[in-house]
Amino acid sequence: MKLQYIWILFLLMVLKPMFSYSYDWGKTGHRATGQIADKYLTKKTKRAIHKLLDGQSMAFVSTFADEIKSDDSYKKYGSWHYVNFPFDEEYKEETRSEHGDLIQAIETCVKILKDKKTLRKDKVFYLKMLIHFVGDLHQPLHVGRGEDKGGNDIQVRWFKDGSNLHRVWDSDMIDYYGMSYTELSDNTTALSKTQIIEIQKGSIIDWVYDSQHLAKKVYASANVGEKLSYRYMYNYFPIVRSQLQKGGIRLAKILNEIFG
16 A cells, blocks of 8 residues: 555656646746846836835736735636737737736736826736736747647656646746846846837737747747757747846836836
């Protein structure tokens, strides 16, 4: 009986990571995006955010939208972390989810934060949510295919461990790289003012198309059951770093427009 128990425990340890779902950048990725954004804020925006967050950093609150998932009273925000619509098609009104999606989430947060009649507690809540959702937008599989839950159903191996394609892009590569969020944010690629302006161009939907273009590459990057390791990391982690940086720069643009 003891041997049978040990075998069952072993199977649970091996199979759990293969079949559990992950939904966005891991904590390190979100915090890096929040920290990067802080570098591009105007002084006025920094003061407004510092006041609303009672001195807490954007990196600190960037995981709030994930933390509240354990509370059923926030269940309605579950679908706000992603958006799924066919590749190479435009996002239209009829595409919108009745439960809300990532695009609607960001638009709602911005609208509420801009409204001078919004109560302070609501501004705090939606600011935290906005910081998280802009990060989500830049994880390519958050705008992936609905039928495979943004790559969650595509089982792969990450070195010796069971994983799925979504988790590899959420956290496996970031965790393997071994840098803290501050190290990641301090070691972004140097950009000119022209390059920053180019990244910040366009609307929320334009940025979704940008991430969706990358999502197609991600889907083509691995087959079901494939073992991903050093070469995959070498080929694709630069994209992860670039997306974290883009997310921070674009988040700063949105916040400057709201508070600047």
